[in-house]
Amino acid sequence: MIEMSSPMEVKEAAFQYIDDNREWLSEFHLEIWDYAEPAFREYRSSSAYVRLLRGEGFEVEEGTGGMPTAFMATWGEGRPLLGTYAEYDAVPGHNQKPVPYRAPREGLHPYAAGHTDPHSALGVAALFGVLAAKYVMERFGLRGSLRLFGEPAEKVCGSKPVHAAKGYYDGADAYISYHPGYANYVRGEIQGGTYWSVLFQFECDDPVEWYGLTAVDATPYRRGWHSGGRVPAALDAVCLMYTLTKMSKEAMLPHTAYWTLNEFIMVGGQCTSDNLPPKISQVQYAYRSPTLSMQERITRVLENNARAAAEAAFSEVYERWITKTRVGLPNLVMAEVAYENLKLVGPPRYGEEAKEFAREVQRNLGCEPMSEPFLEYGLTYGGGEAEKPILSPGEMDGLLRRAHPAWVRNMGSDDYVDYTWHAPTVRFFTSRPVLRPLPDGRPYPWWVHVAMGGNPSTIDPCIITAAKTIAATLIDLLLKPEILRKAWSEFDERTDGGVGGSKWVAPLLPRDFEPPIELRWPEYISTPRGEEWWIPTLQNLKEYRRL
Structure with missing residues (x-):
């Protein structure tokens, strides 16, 4: 345990690690983005994570829960055991190159997969948040263990209920859940639905x-x-x-x-x-x-x-x-810690290269390019421009509450909710690039969002903000045991006794559940024609007559 260094000094060292490795972070993100592998078929993506983590000294179990593209990576010794996860599945029908005009990747069907949210950014942010925490733990002699799960098939909420049912989430002290969003905020009382x-x-x-x-x-x-x-x-x-x-x-x-x-x-x-x-x-x-x-x-x-x-x-x-999946269980102690760290890091900032990419998008859509093409802080829930750089858990609850009756306590869906029933968990978002509305009121086409997710100048700020927030939150949990005591007290109260308590909800899948990897999920295949999307690449376009 360190004696001389303050939590802020440790966090600054973690932030410096991320800044020093920004080029490596960006290159790894592009590798995952380029693979664009869909649910349960993320073979190259998961292998890339496993290779990198083993090279960093993590002990990695592959194929966790009977899912070939899932993994669990652990580093360190002793308590606390702190976890987060990477996702890396792409979405069929969103094939797009990282360019400011509509252009599918060559050699593939135009409706092959692409990263929409993008999960490529989600996973790399979690990875580098954990690597930064590992760096300062080694540098300052901090005791504890870090765990990074590889979670395939989030788009069908496929892996986390399986991991939960088979006991992989048991025994941790806290979890951090991150997702790229359209604003910078932390979820409070209102968590994801089922x-x-x-x-x-x-x-x-x-x-x-x-x-x-x-x-x-x-x-x-x-x-x-x-x-x-x-x-x-x-x-x-x-x-x-x-x-x-x-x-x-x-x-x-x-x-x-x-x-x-x-x-x-x-x-x-x-x-x-x-x-x-x-x-x-x-x-x-x-x-x-x-x-x-x-x-x-x-x-x-x-x-x-x-x-x-x-x-x-x-x-x-x-x-x-x-x-x-279950519904999400809130933990306001964890939410407040992540919120303070998100404020410390600050919102993503876009440089001139990113702005010029965005202007080129606007030109290609037939509009006058804007001097400031990005919404500074993204969108609020419901579509209005965010007025604050960071929304608190309470502020986000208020925005979500406006659209739903009072009895609704959970909204949307994401299988992160299964983590929340096994240890205190926080859910936070950083803003991906959001363009200002076009003057004629047209929405931006889908390919714009996919392209900006693969362009380093536009997506890296989102990733770096998240990675630093994850690292800082892990550091607080390592250095301030009172946070975990309070978080677990809240967890025990909400579940009326903790794991197994009268209000605790057990995994909904049986422990012997076999994940649905045998189904005909969309995927890339190899044939005498070469590697292609499962729908063969269009060769004879002249034979397709629009009616």
């Missing part, structure tokens, strides 16, 4: 029984005649499921709170358009809401619709869970 996702697989494995005919029946609609009738089968079952759910969605829950339901057809009959009955089809549903009881209600409707669709289409239906 996200569930389930897949329904329809199979029609015995279509000959549809008509109940014998093999010698001479009627023209008997099986084997391409001009005859056929069983509705699995694809029709998915279509019926889709339609039934759209029709019943309005009756599931009242629209007095933020909840959503979305779907994705993962297998669509395998292109059997030769009057042969599709034997397998899959549809995935993902839904988020403020409460677990609302999730259970949606589940009952979906399961009822699946049974009805299967019966009508002469199919069997199987249910396969993808994820179930």
